[in-house]
Amino acid sequence: MLRLSPPDGLRLSQAHTFDAVYGGSEANVAVSLAQLGLKSAYLTRVPDNGLGRAALGAVARYGVNTDKCVLGGERMGVYFIEFGAGRRGTTVLYDRQNSAMATLSSGMIDWRSALENAPWLHWSGITPALSQSAADATLEALKMAKSLNIRVSCDLNYRDKLWKYGKTPDQVMPQLLQYTDVMLGDATAFELYFGIREPNDAALLKSVLAAFSQMTHVAMTNRQGHSASHNTYKGILYDAQNIYTSQTYDLPNMLDRIGGGDAFMAGLIFGLHPANTDLQEVIEFAVAAAALKHYIKGDYNLSSVEEVRALMAGNTGGRVSR
Amino acid sequence: MLRLSPPDGLRLSQAHTFDAVYGGSEANVAVSLAQLGLKSAYLTRVPDNGLGRAALGAVARYGVNTDKCVLGGERMGVYFIEFGAGRRGTTVLYDRQNSAMATLSSGMIDWRSALENAPWLHWSGITPALSQSAADATLEALKMAKSLNIRVSCDLNYRDKLWKYGKTPDQVMPQLLQYTDVMLGDATAFELYFGIREPNDAALLKSVLAAFSQMTHVAMTNRQGHSASHNTYKGILYDAQNIYTSQTYDLPNMLDRIGGGDAFMAGLIFGLHPANTDLQEVIEFAVAAAALKHYIKGDYNLSSVEEVRALMAGNTGGRVSR
Amino acid sequence: MLRLSPPDGLRLSQAHTFDAVYGGSEANVAVSLAQLGLKSAYLTRVPDNGLGRAALGAVARYGVNTDKCVLGGERMGVYFIEFGAGRRGTTVLYDRQNSAMATLSSGMIDWRSALENAPWLHWSGITPALSQSAADATLEALKMAKSLNIRVSCDLNYRDKLWKYGKTPDQVMPQLLQYTDVMLGDATAFELYFGIREPNDAALLKSVLAAFSQMTHVAMTNRQGHSASHNTYKGILYDAQNIYTSQTYDLPNMLDRIGGGDAFMAGLIFGLHPANTDLQEVIEFAVAAAALKHYIKGDYNLSSVEEVRALMAGNTGGRVSR
Amino acid sequence: MLRLSPPDGLRLSQAHTFDAVYGGSEANVAVSLAQLGLKSAYLTRVPDNGLGRAALGAVARYGVNTDKCVLGGERMGVYFIEFGAGRRGTTVLYDRQNSAMATLSSGMIDWRSALENAPWLHWSGITPALSQSAADATLEALKMAKSLNIRVSCDLNYRDKLWKYGKTPDQVMPQLLQYTDVMLGDATAFELYFGIREPNDAALLKSVLAAFSQMTHVAMTNRQGHSASHNTYKGILYDAQNIYTSQTYDLPNMLDRIGGGDAFMAGLIFGLHPANTDLQEVIEFAVAAAALKHYIKGDYNLSSVEEVRALMAGNTGGRVSR
């Protein structure tokens, strides 16, 4: 997806230029994993034009394989984002109707050839929010993944400006999540998708995981928004046995919070693959990765394992390395 | 329409920022007329979001009234333009499917209130190229204009990447042109729309005008493209009696040729309203206005009557005014 | 007025480019009112050159009518502003001597035609600070407004780098304020203009309002400047009966505080026109509008009523709307 | 003087940023001489603010001594320049009324201390065009220069938008030129200043030099403006004995022609100081220096002697040096 944002905190109506980056939840996870040193590949559909090629180049530049992506469709999905500051919040204007990804349908991607030899498939709840055919293609991929014994993770990624094609998430997501081992969500998504509400995070994660017998881990993030420039952030992980809660990061003077959740998701996959037995370290790593993302422009978390670990080890960011 | 172009001659696949201007054929004519000192108003439909409001503000900034525009629809039409140079031509990538203007339909604009007291209505062949409903709305406007005894002009504006909704121009345009007094076109459009081909420009204009009994003037422009940076340009006007051919302008080191035809059209309206009896001067003015436009960034011809007349009087541009 | 500022927090002596916006206290109020959905018009005098036309276009772009502005005079008023950060304060360098506005004099603007049918006239204490002739023209306007039974508001806007023409504010302002219904000021202005000093804000507002028998409302703002990047801000309103004090907004990571007072003033006019009986809501709205302005670049408060109300309702800015 | 220009060929009314450089005829000559390896100093008056200090820093950066400049006055002179292209000419909007330089008057600069030990003083016809007091100060400087036996040169620099203080050049310049040894002008200036018109350049130079008994050399440049992007340029020098005409340079794709004449003047001073006996080489050097200036942004000719000589030797610019 092409993300267009007015520079320097301008509003849409003031902009004479737009900064352009290519991102999207799955792309962001793929880049983040590549930056953490894992081999990663991205599967998507983009139009066969300069924008589509630029989108693939954008992830290839950061080490992601795009060999199995397909070209086609009418247009690139676009979103405009007006970055806020202080008391003015950030707002998104989607323009992704009829995008190449929204018109993805079953049979377009050769999932078998794309997935064989892969140990892990990650998908986002945004894809089935776009259209019925995209939801169908997601199901197709998930079935193939399971038939190949691939581990599957999902970030629920609820967006209230999507889901416009006549279905609500609770009609679509539970079926897809039958094929998922590791799930990331938040309280809003859990309620809207599964009708589950609980008085605290631990109870919530327990109820949610109980609803999916095949699922091994469920995680959630908790963000407090003091202002558009200052948040706090933590993560919680449940493995059907214990609840692991990370430290809470104070995030002042944020540069770009888009992709924070994707950085968390990539950190989680990094920690669980191969199975890491220290789940406290897993959740701490995922949250530290997400914290760094807030200080990197664009959608991608361009942080190395060493940088994430330095933050976990107490580096405040206040020292110049020279 | 939002026009997005990579800066500094970059290709789409290289762009990290896009320059943004709002234009479109009718908007360009309206701005040009306001800059020439005439009162002008713009009628369009834009989405009710920051981009839509920015589009209206862009023409209001240059003196065009937008009080009768309507807000609605799903999205702003967008086009990406990759400016060429030298041997690399300029290319356009349209992304205007389902735009607020493409989904304009009859009844959305209150044509009577918008047009009463107006002496002239200008329309572009791009509007009926977008969708059947936009073509219907155009017809609605034209009928109202004629019922109010308003003079009507049309720029055929043939675009081969449009007309995708199942109709060809020859099925749509001749009917609409029944309500038009002054028409601007070129050899390609005349053949595709009316099936008229002639061995020279004079014969062509005569045949075309003969096909529309109510039409008073038909004009065409003739552009030679030596390179993406260097064109030559002239115009020809026929009033059913005489052929008037302008001088030919050499246009080296062009800055932005988009909107050149709209600048010509505005110059023509300026000259014919109120009826100018020196048609040679009319065509010279229109072509000089168009020539200046090639040296102004963005879609609009921000030239004054004095500046156009100075070029007509032989100002080569080579002297610094200080 | 043309405002030129070095980009990215550079100092004047470092600048190789300047960001240019057109503003000024009355223009800012007019734009803010238009963005809040009211019909607004701007009355000023600008030179008949590209800068003057750009200044008018800048407000027209945001919906303000400029039909009654006059062209003339030698030059556009300019000010250079060096935006500070943290411990380095923002500084202004005025260059507005002999500007078109400073040489405005009685008779130049046709106040009757400009004001008839208008329900409200707002003026700023900056205009009479420029020159005797500008003060005279202000008086001329005020008398016309009163003769037409128009409500009048004034922002005292004390600037210690102005008032260089031989008069002090206490010699000029009291007379002009005889024609004013709603006044905005602060403790410094009240003392310098009227010689009124009181131990607290409530007492001050009461004494000030007591000095002008025709005045219906007097308001003041209270700003604490913790650093160039972080202020707190509140407002107080008095209607001769009650004192209404707004909540105090914490304003971290400010983008551009210029025009904050004008945003407040526009919010106040919005609330009082037509007479709003809930004055607590009026002052809360005005302060929330001003708070948002600190996060919008340029002089203008480009906030909608919905956005102001969302902040009043507790939106911290910390959530992304998507 | 602060020069503000819209970037990328935009018009004034389109600009949201201005490029800022500090220049002016004498500053440009001083920088050019320093770049050619001569010791040079600049004498001017600038306001005691960030802009004034930036102006002095701008020439100091390129090796010019500013120790004798004085701080004072109300404001920095400003001019806005809208760079043209192709058929649209470049235009200048002066805003230098009441500038520190326009209010320069006799006694402000200590000419004796500034000039003693200097071998050459160069002045521009722009200074006496600003105000009577600036003309008086010029005369003061010239008298001191002559009393110190310093060689003096002048570039007539006629600007029709100046000379607004009640005097015409013919009333002021002849007296000042009594103290000048080397003069640069053009046909327009010679006619306006001295009433001398001749059928060809050679005759013109002869008549002009005959009018000033103390003058040793008079030169003129001849520019043909094919378009705003393409000029041709040559120079002619007369030493009371022979006429020396340079080759004509074709100047396509010009970047910035402002300061071309100043680059010529500096090349002339460089050639005549110390007296160069090969005047053909002198005029060729001056013109080649001016030709290079057209390809350097800003007012200054940042070319070395080697670069000027390479152009004289036939370097077309078409080869990459690597």
Next chain:
Amino acid sequence: MLRLSPPDGLRLSQAHTFDAVYGGSEANVAVSLAQLGLKSAYLTRVPDNGLGRAALGAVARYGVNTDKCVLGGERMGVYFIEFGAGRRGTTVLYDRQNSAMATLSSGMIDWRSALENAPWLHWSGITPALSQSAADATLEALKMAKSLNIRVSCDLNYRDKLWKYGKTPDQVMPQLLQYTDVMLGDATAFELYFGIREPNDAALLKSVLAAFSQMTHVAMTNRQGHSASHNTYKGILYDAQNIYTSQTYDLPNMLDRIGGGDAFMAGLIFGLHPANTDLQEVIEFAVAAAALKHYIKGDYNLSSVEEVRALMAGNTGGRVSR
């Protein structure tokens, strides 16, 4: 290599920002081949820091495989380039001493694993110009290529600011060229490397090819530099039987001529692989590809086969595709 250039035609001494692209002769050929639809991989050594990773990302972004590149060495090679215009030529300032590539030595790259399965290896005369160890590594690669029966091409790429390590090209290049099938050069390189000089291009190519018994094709380009903005360009190819001369392209208003020769080289490889029997078309394709490169910013020729063929077919660039 990191290329840093002042923007907008500024000189080095004026620059406050530098535009950064990563290129180099072999990288440019690799990207160009990928854009023409061939699978291509790049072999180099870059330092293990952010710049090194950015350099690899820059080619990966355009479809080039970098899996076999090695990380190491002290620093990234840098060059500063000052783009000229008109009469001011472009100049390069190399800063590549001790770069990761200059300190490449035998054994660092696993040539067998890198080359096996590759049909073609291209190398540049720049590598052995950097250091003895880089020349040794080149020889190592070439021997492996020949042992694997891979076709080899070389662009002589003479740079007079390199070859500073104590050897001259004639001492190094002839041996390396024993392992080369297809060679690109020009008259200067042929004389300096082989001591061969001939009265015309055809005779020159024949003599050169005669000196290398294993070589199948030798090509040269011929560039005329009218100015820094305007060149003409053609190519000549000899296959031991016939001389094939391309049309001559007029290249006005060039955007960036760096990489023109690399675009030609890639076009030649594209044409000869697999063996194309129409060598006239091969040379026309290579020259048209090079011509387009002059209108693309950065080192890379981002042109598709369709775009190159359109130019060959007579597209002047003067028409807007819309």
Next chain:
Amino acid sequence: MLRLSPPDGLRLSQAHTFDAVYGGSEANVAVSLAQLGLKSAYLTRVPDNGLGRAALGAVARYGVNTDKCVLGGERMGVYFIEFGAGRRGTTVLYDRQNSAMATLSSGMIDWRSALENAPWLHWSGITPALSQSAADATLEALKMAKSLNIRVSCDLNYRDKLWKYGKTPDQVMPQLLQYTDVMLGDATAFELYFGIREPNDAALLKSVLAAFSQMTHVAMTNRQGHSASHNTYKGILYDAQNIYTSQTYDLPNMLDRIGGGDAFMAGLIFGLHPANTDLQEVIEFAVAAAALKHYIKGDYNLSSVEEVRALMAGNTGGRVSR
């Protein structure tokens, strides 16, 4: 040294442009002193190319004399700096091997002529960290300074990415510091250079000063790094009799902390020269100067004495001066 930084908080691997400033510890001190109104000169060696000349021009622009600098050497030292924000720290990548300064050696600078008549010489511990020959040249300068009875100051400036030539600081610095009167350091440097560690700052300064019999003052700064955007900062000065501790400055929203220590050093020299008897004011001035530097982009502290004193007097930065 040329400092290249990605704009807007981008990472090195994201940068398509670099912001360029010229700085370095001694240059920064020299500029800061000139801005405080003292006459200052800079002594360095830069390559004889556009970058070297730009480096000298950069300090000359702010009033520093560069007449005694020498041109020579192979290359300009470069460093890349990736500015962090919030939780992501700032990092430096040095590329200064073989720079003109690293290859400075004894005899290259005529220290006698450069230093005679100077009252003070300041040197940085960075110079002897570059190479043995640079350390030797430093010693040469120091001996000359002492022979001329010039006061000498040193900022230890420990950088752990330097000292790569085979010596450690403790082998080099103590000897050089024998010729130094005023020393600035921090706890890390004192331990690494002299093996002195103490439980508190006062004890540390006393032990350090005791180790150098000729030294009159030793100072240290104490920085707390809450995040990359927010530090606190104070200074301590010891004159062999009393310990003077400044107030602690809170530094939120920092713009550019590079050069903070140099601003402190310049403030210290300003205070001690001529001997200021109020050492509490000296340390307060130095720290306030350093505090302001954190809000000025680039290496230089472009603050005036008045601005520093206003901060000392309690100006929070929160008020607009207008």
